[in-house]
Amino acid sequence: MSASNLLVELFVEELPPKALKKLGESFAQVLAESLKSQGLAGGDSVVTAFASPRRLAVHVTKVLAKAADQAVQQKLMPVSVGLNAEGQATPALLKRLSALGAGPEAVASLKRLPDGKAEALFFDSVKAGATLSEGLQKALDETLAKLPIPKVMNYQLEQGPGADFQPGWTSVNFVRPAHGLVALHGDQAVSVSALGLVSGRSTQGHRFEAKVNPVVLQNADTYADQLAQEGAVIASFEARRGEIVRLLKLAASKAGTNLHPIDDDALLDEVTALVERPNVLTGRFEDAFLEVPQECLILTMKANQKYFPLLDASGKLTNQFLIVSNISPDDASAVVGGNERVVRPRLADAKFFFDQDRKKTLESRAAGLSKVVYHGKLGTQGERVERVRAIARGLVESLGQASLAASVDTAARLAKVDLLTDMVGEFPELQGIMGGYYARHDGLGDQVAQAIEDHYKPRFAGDELPRDLVGVVVALADKLETLVGLFGIGQLPTGDKDPFALRRHALGVIRMLIERDLPLAVEPTLRQAAASFGDKITDATPALTDFIYDRLAGSLREQGYSAQEVDAVLALRPQRLADIGQRLAAVRAFAALPEAASLAAANKRVGNILKKVEDAVEAKVDASLLKEPAEAALYESLTTAGAKAVSAFEQGDYTASLQALAVLKTPVDAFFDGVMVNAEDAALRTNRLGLLASLHQAMNRVADLSRLAA
CATH class of the missing domain: 1.10.3210 (Hypothetical protein af1432)
Known part of the structure; x- marks a missing residue:
């Protein structure tokens, strides 16, 4: 199958700037994933998104003209239903085969395979791979349906050459009216349609500065270069954003020593979505406005005018600001002057509000x-x-x-x-x-x-x-x-x-x-x-x-932190959250000990035993009732280790508190190997449960160690 690179572009009226980045990403991702799911593109295909104020586009490498045929195996029905006692096809089977485009001659080639407790009949066929025109149409429809459009517009289609509708008779819902569709596979146009448009190979450049309009694309790979050279448009959102950053820094350095534009990613994204080829200019306002809190001035310049205020090395606002323009005239004085005239009333309003507010106390x-x-x-x-x-x-x-x-x-x-x-x-x-x-x-x-x-x-x-x-x-x-x-x-x-x-x-x-x-x-x-x-x-x-x-x-x-570590600590609902970090560190250190897995499992076992006891178990042990050597040894180890653990816990050393319990592994293992907890003697049973409750209490002071069990 021949593979070439694919370019798809939807040309529209100005898209909402705050949504452009997500729209561009979604357009590229969904279309490419759809092509991959149909076998027209592979996992190694490189996807490049383009998004400018008036276009959404995607470039996908290694796209096939036709997807490979696929072997398909379909389950038809149980053998007992499809074949009679003589092994002949039943009417039900013949009807099913007919629906799949096969005749009675296909019965002999059916496979009998296990399906649960019985056997079923399976039909093998070959599904023809989609052509690029078919697959791209499906991908484009799916992409437009899934675009994260903030608010849909309703507009009526214009009658064009060969259109099968009348003006005003057909309405379309989309984010903005669409005026052009491009689909190129290598240097060949692919026939698809969307939003009342039929695909071609021509697009539009910059409204005012394009050298050629329309821009006729040679092939899928020349898209970005042709738009840049002939159409005066930087089609890539990221490339345009990077160019704005470069120009802002350059303009700031020319405006004064140690000046820098305000750092605001949201503003940068929005401005990137407003221009097709950026040009950064420097404006000024009167020093008197600097008496107003700089937060007010910065906000009004950013929110209302999309300017980048210039700050000095200490972060203090200056009386200069940067304008990201969509045009590059030989003489920019009119553009700068116009922006200075526009911002002045905004700053004056801020000064007025500030002066008026201070006339009354809080x-x-x-x-x-x-x-x-x-x-x-x-x-x-x-x-x-x-x-x-x-x-x-x-x-x-x-x-x-x-x-x-x-x-x-x-x-x-x-x-x-x-x-x-x-x-x-x-x-x-x-x-x-x-x-x-x-x-x-x-x-x-x-x-x-x-x-x-x-x-x-x-x-x-x-x-x-x-x-x-x-x-x-x-x-x-x-x-x-x-x-x-x-x-x-x-x-x-x-x-x-x-x-x-x-x-x-x-x-x-x-x-x-x-x-x-x-x-x-x-x-x-x-x-x-x-x-x-x-x-x-x-x-x-x-x-x-x-x-x-x-x-x-x-x-x-x-x-x-791992889910296990977090669950172990928060299971106890520690009331003083400032201790959480120390508890997590202690649990992580404990989990690294060779004894940790065994003790965590034992703790889980102890918890399960205590849950099954109807009455509350008191963490109390009568040493005179410790009959078995293993329970006496556990009690002795727990008494010693428990005291160390409590002392460390009270001093806030949670790591030492948990590590003091490591010595309990051997006596705990011996206890469960050699001691019957549910002894027939009620006093012994109660005492052993009390020993386990004491163990459980000691092991769960810092965290619920049972949460570390596999």
């Missing part, structure tokens, strides 16, 4: 939170703030940090007030940040201002934690109030739906407890938080506790 606005609804079942933001304050007071008390009480309470009381300011009303992303600026302006001091600014942290995976303990307490109280309240009214995350970001809040709580080494027990802390709601909610502490430990387990596995 304190004077606080009462307004009572008029802002937080949740229909949980009341207003004002009520929420009172709950956060109550939770924060409890945390301060539990932590023994009475000296921080006043600062914590002030920060908790004012943390949400910036929601009522003009700046946050315009830019919700600045909540907390603006509260910190306004708190400093009001003379509340850095500690309170930082806590207000930091109380939303961590906002996302990998985000930094609040800078000091005041901020940690307020952030913890805020997240606990959200988790406890929403769980208490049944607003739990389901599947991939988590509208209140409860998973992120839970991970934030976990990170603060662990990374700030807070001596807080999980369940008592949750119950204390639930008490602040009064009768507004049902106490859902058990469900919320499970949720937190589930999130912790997932996080630990992502950090490289």
Whole structure:
């Protein structure tokens, strides 16, 4: 079979920029996988995705003109049904063969093979491999159906040459109106259709700067080069992104010493999706705007204009910004001037909001939170703030940090007030940040201002934690109030739906407890938080506790711990999460010991024995009832090793605590080999169960070692 490289391109109107990257990846991946599943491409075929504002395309190497024929074996029916007593075909068998395109002559070639307890008849045939035109049509249909389109457009097809529809009579649903389809196998066009289009070999270049339009493609391999040279388009998303990064760095170096553009991958992806051939220009704004907090200026330039603000070596905003343009005029002054005129009113608005907001103190606005609804079942933001304050007071008390009480309470009381300011009303992303600026302006001091600014942290995976303990307490109280309240009214995350970001809040709580080494027990802390709601909610502490430990387990596995290690530690539900790392390290060290497997299996066996006992077994041993040498030896070893393990555990040396138990392997093995636990004598049986309960208690102080058993 002849193999050549394949190029498929769908030419459309401007695609939604925030979705372009995923659209391009999906278009390439699904189409290539479909070709592979049909035998038209192999596992060694190289797939290259292309995505620009006006096109989705894919290049696949080593694509066959026709897939190889396939031998197919089909089960027909049991022998007893297909053949009569004389071995002749029954009408049922002949009918089945006819449906497969075979006649009575095929009966002799049928195979009799075992099928469960009986034999069945099997028919061997050859399925013709798909031609590229057939296979590509199927792949293209499947690809378009599976595109992750954020919002579908409905448009009517235009009547074209040879079209079998009338204008306005046929509607199409797609992300944007499509105007061209290319399919080339080597230098040969492949006939396929989609969205009312018939494939050809011509595409369109840059709207304004293409040297040739349309661009007639020579073959599948010249696609990227021809678009770049003739069409002034960088078709590859990644190549275009890399070019933008290069041009941004170059422009920054020309703008001043040690200047660099803001680092923002999401903005970079969005701008990459807005231009076909990037050109980076430098603009300026008046120094007076730098009096406004730089977060405000940066956000308005990024969100509204898609500019890259320039920062100095210390990360401070300068009055220069970079524009990624889609055109490269000989004289760019008009483009730069136009962008400077556009950004100026945006910055002026930010300055106006900042100046107006500072005319009122945060304190004077606080009462307004009572008029802002937080949740229909949980009341207003004002009520929420009172709950956060109550939770924060409890945390301060539990932590023994009475000296921080006043600062914590002030920060908790004012943390949400910036929601009522003009700046946050315009830019919700600045909540907390603006509260910190306004708190400093009001003379509340850095500690309170930082806590207000930091109380939303961590906002996302990998985000930094609040800078000091005041901020940690307020952030913890805020997240606990959200988790406890929403769980208490049944607003739990389901599947991939988590509208209140409860998973992120839970991970934030976990990170603060662990990374700030807070001596807080999980369940008592949750119950204390639930008490602040009064009768507004049902106490859902058990469900919320499970949720937190589930999130912790997932996080630990992502950090490289094995499922066994995580299960062993979390099975005990350690209340002080700051100890988790030490426990995991101890379990890993224990698992490396030669005695570990045997002791883990023994621990599992002990647990199973104790579960079968109807009454609770007390971990208590009467030495006078130890009749067998093996049980006496185990008791003696357990007494000695157990004391060492307890001492190490109480000192926080979990590794030493577990390793002290390694000496129990031999006496434990001997016990199970030579001692009957369920003795007829009730006193002996109770004493032996007590010995096992003592062993179980000693072995499961740091982690549930039975989870390490194979």
